[in-house]
Amino acid sequence: MNIEELSERLYDDLNGRITAVDYSDDLVIDFQCNDWNDYGVTRYFKITCHGVTESEVRPSVSSEIEFTDSHQLLWNHNEPNGYLYYSSEPENKYEILGRIWEAHEKLFGGWRPLTDFANTYNAGQFIEFCKGSNGQLAHGPKPLMELYQSAVLNRIRTNFVPSYNPEGGGMALVFDTCFVICKSVTVAEVRS
Structure with missing residues (x-):
C-alpha cells in the first residue's frame, strides 16, 4: 500500500x-484505523517520511491524510521568498494589521502563526506594527506577500523585494491537525 491508497481509503x-512519532532517523509515524472492510478489525501502519525539512506532527486523532505538492504549508519551502515593504503612512495601522491577519487566517486557518511573517515586535506592553511612513510590513513566500498586498490595497503603498529561492521539491503530508514537509513517504502495513 502507498500513501495515496491509504489516503483514499481513510474516512x-x-x-x-x-x-506514536519517532524522530530517530527518518521520521516514522505509527498510524492505526479501523479496517474499511471490517469495522471490528484494526489496521496498523508505519508511515516513514524521507528528507524531512519541517514537522509539526504528534499523536492525535486524524480522519484524513493528504500527500500533496500543492499546499500553502509548502510555500516556505517551494516558493520564492522576500520582503514586503510599505512606503506611505497608514491612516490606521491597526486596520492594516487586521486586514493582514484576516487574510492570513483565511489562508492558513491556524496552520502557521501570523508572527512568523508580519513584522511585529513588543514595545513594553504594546505591539509595534507599521510605525512611521515606511518600513518592513512582512517577510515570507511571494504568494503570501501578494495576498497581504491585496488585503491592504488602497490603504498603503507596498513593494515586494525578492530575497531568495528555496531548494523546492517538498511535499506536504497533512493530517487533521498536524503535518510533515518531506521529499517522499513510504507506507508499510504491520501486524499487531
Whole structure:
C-alpha cells in the first residue's frame, strides 16, 4: 500500500489516529484505523517520511491524510521568498494589521502563526506594527506577500523585494491537525 491508497481509503468513521512519532532517523509515524472492510478489525501502519525539512506532527486523532505538492504549508519551502515593504503612512495601522491577519487566517486557518511573517515586535506592553511612513510590513513566500498586498490595497503603498529561492521539491503530508514537509513517504502495513 502507498500513501495515496491509504489516503483514499481513510474516512471519518474509521477512527484514524497517530499513536506514536519517532524522530530517530527518518521520521516514522505509527498510524492505526479501523479496517474499511471490517469495522471490528484494526489496521496498523508505519508511515516513514524521507528528507524531512519541517514537522509539526504528534499523536492525535486524524480522519484524513493528504500527500500533496500543492499546499500553502509548502510555500516556505517551494516558493520564492522576500520582503514586503510599505512606503506611505497608514491612516490606521491597526486596520492594516487586521486586514493582514484576516487574510492570513483565511489562508492558513491556524496552520502557521501570523508572527512568523508580519513584522511585529513588543514595545513594553504594546505591539509595534507599521510605525512611521515606511518600513518592513512582512517577510515570507511571494504568494503570501501578494495576498497581504491585496488585503491592504488602497490603504498603503507596498513593494515586494525578492530575497531568495528555496531548494523546492517538498511535499506536504497533512493530517487533521498536524503535518510533515518531506521529499517522499513510504507506507508499510504491520501486524499487531
